[in-house]
Amino acid sequence: MEKLCFSDLHVHTNLSLCAPKDTTVASFLPLCEQDGTRILGISNHLYAPNRLGCTYPENLAYALKIKEEVAALTPQTSVKILIGCEVETFYGQPPGLSREDAAAFDYLLLAASHIFNFPGEYQHLDLTTPEKVKKLLIEQFIRACLLEYDKPVGICHPLYPICCPFEQEVMDSFTDSEYETCFSLAAERNISIEIHACLTRGGTRLDESGLSPSYLHLLEVAKDCGCKFHFGSDAHAPGGFLEIHEKLELAAKRLGITQEDLWEVATAL
Numbered sequence: 150m151e152k153l154c155f156s157d158l159h160v161h162t163n164l165s166l167c168a169p170k171d172t173t174v175a176s177f178l179p180l181c182e183q184d185g186t187r188i189l190g191i192s193n194h195l196y197a198p199n200r201l202g203c204t205y206p207e208n209l210a211y212a213l214k215i216k217e218e219v220a221a222l223t224p225q226t227s228v229k230i231l232i233g234c235e236v237e238t239f240y241g242q243p244p245g246l247s248r249e250d251a252a253a254f255d256y257l258l259l260a261a262s263h264i265f266n267f268p269g270e271y272q273h274l275d276l277t278t279p280e281k282v283k284k285l286l287i288e289q290f291i292r293a294c295l296l297e298y299d300k301p302v303g304i305c306h307p308l309y310p311i312c313c314p315f316e317q318e319v320m321d322s323f324t325d326s327e328y329e330t331c332f333s334l335a336a337e338r339n340i341s342i343e344i345h346a347c348l349t350r351g352g353t354r355l356d357e358s359g360l361s362p363s364y365l366h367l368l369e370v371a372k373d374c375g376c377k378f379h380f381g382s383d384a385h386a387p388g389g390f391l392e393i394h395e396k397l398e399l400a401a402k403r404l405g406i407t408q409e410d411l412w413e414v415a416t417a418l
């Protein structure tokens with residue numbers, strides 16, 4: 150059977166504050182060659198304006214430093230390296246990237262579910278129950294889908310409550326009809342859905358093959374809604390990169406995803 154996970158569009162380097170200082174684009178290339186990853190998409194964080202003490206132009210200029218690094222590596226590798234970004238979309242704030250500045254990137258991943266990564270941004274909201282968290286996740290997902298960009302857009306870790314103290318309970322609270330509302334909109338707007346490492350990180354219960362049945366179900370509904378998909382290891386360092394790809398591949402096979410279901414950014418060699 151053909152390999153599906155030959156592209157990874159969600160990889161961080163040391164230009165993300167949460168990645169180790171020695172993680173560079175070059176750190177991943179030997180691993181790509183080892184497991185047949187032919188497209189590597191670098192997607193460092195673009196935080197909301199004035200977040201973490203940086204202004205919007207400072208954030209953008211910092212993220213774009215990746216271009217020099219990639220230009221120097223391109224002649225030395227057969228891996229196609231794309232310049233993406235993970236754009237923060239906080240509740241009630243402008244996104245971390247403007248429509249005009251998106252021209253500098255090959256594609257964008259919108260992060261709409263970092264609610265518990267940045268508790269300060271959400272302290273005015275009551276997020277004490279799974280239902281309340283779910284409601285906000287849906288609102289943020291829809292808001293992200295409706296942003297206007299002229300570049301290909303995907304949603305990373307869609308609807309997944311990263312770092313929430315009750316991730317499984319939040320996932321259990323979604324109904325199929327809520328998933329359908331979200332994913333029909335994404336499909337209609339050609340927004341790719343990410344087959345993300347949260348499938349296997351253990352924030353929700355895992356089955357005997359190390360995959361999360363709840364997250365597989367979410368992706369199953371996304372597939373039924375006609376969404377396109379891409380793979381995202383969300384690697385911040387080379388450790389675990391190969392193992393995560395194996396799990397993402399397994400998940401895609403389990404879902405019956407084929408080449409035709411993959412986003413054009415994930416397949417254009």
Ligand SMILES: [Zn+2]
Pocket residue numbers: 235260263305306
């Ligand atoms: Zn993220």
Ligand SMILES: [Zn+2]
Pocket residue numbers: 159161235383
């Ligand atoms: Zn990420």
